Amino acid sequence: MINIGQYQTLTILRETDPGLFLGDGEKEQNEILLPHKYKPETYEIGDKIEVFVYLDNEERPIATTLEPYVTLNEFAYLQCSDVTKYGAFMDWGLEKQLFVPFKEQARPMTAGNWYIIYLYLDEKTDRLVGSSKTNCFVDNSTVTVEKYEKVDILVTHLTEKGANVIVNGKHHGLIYIDDIFEDIRTGDRLKAYVKKVREDNKIDIVLQAPGYRSIEPNANYILDELKAAGGFLPLHDKSDPETIKNELGLSKKSFKKAIGSLYKDKQIVIKSDGIELV
Known part of the structure; x- marks a missing residue:
């Protein structure tokens, strides 16, 4: 077939x-x-x-043999090439552009702008159609991920609350603003982790492995930063959270866990003015 x-x-x-x-x-x-x-x-x-x-x-x-930017029943971040009286047309890497009818636009599209698009097959016409009404194609009624699981995410939009994401192409998730320690933008595809699945099936996502699972990679990261800085960093457990975030891209909580692990393993010394390699 x-x-x-x-x-x-x-x-x-x-x-x-x-x-x-x-x-x-x-x-x-x-x-x-x-x-x-x-x-x-x-x-x-x-x-x-x-x-x-x-x-x-x-x-x-x-x-x-051309490779499209999206395949059936998947999401992608596509640029609108043209808008006509029939609808919008998206560049998806093929000669014939992808059609997005007006009824499938979450908001009116403008040529040159980028949008998160879902590709589906219209059962009435047997045509491939795009939709920017992404919430219609994600479902959290039955969640297929669990706490601490590593997942694939697509960032859909940023708000004051945080970054809204699509998880494994199936569910809606949110990275709270306090858990964002790096520059992320709409359309980014990233590896992330499930921080929590709430009773109402809302999914909290973080970019670093949560809890004890993040200590080892963060500790190795700090060791690399120490070596690159000549063996000393002017950061410690009393440092301002914003300073730690700006310098290392870590929350203060993650930083303290990591240097605690390094100190326990006798790899660093924690001084009043910073941390130092042993």
Whole structure:
């Protein structure tokens, strides 16, 4: 079966004037055209080839070796190329741009601006369509992550409260402003950790492994910073939290845990004016 909006490995069946015809190997062979401009430099009939399948300008299924910025049922941060009386069109890395109808725009789109987009298949038209109404495609009714789990996040927007994120492409999460110690922006894809799953299924996310799990990597990070600074840093357990955040990108709590671990292992000395390598 040839599926729209997905990567597939197909077999080269024959070569024609328009390009290579590929098949899916099913009993009733389904075929699709790979235009000549996308064919590999060397190939033989019967070779396997990985392609992405979408609809061309005449709404016919077609294969390409170009790599789209988003595939079916996924989120991506895309730039709006044009807005017409029909809707908006997004650059998603392919010749034919991705259509976002007005009804699928969380707010009116403007050419040149960037938006978080979800790619889905319209069941009525069998066309690939984009939507910036991302909340319609995330669900926290059944949470599939747990405390301390490492997850993939996509930053959707920043507020005074913190950074709203999509967790593992499925759930909505939030990084509270007090837990942000680095520069993050809308569209960033990052590795993060589940700090807490609340009773109402809201998910708190942090960028560093929470609790004791973050002590070792933070301790190693501080050791590297100490070595780079010649063995001494003018920071200690009484330092101002903002100073620690600006210098190391760590919360004071994480910093104290890390230097406590280093002190216990006799790797540093904590002085009145800073920390020093032993």
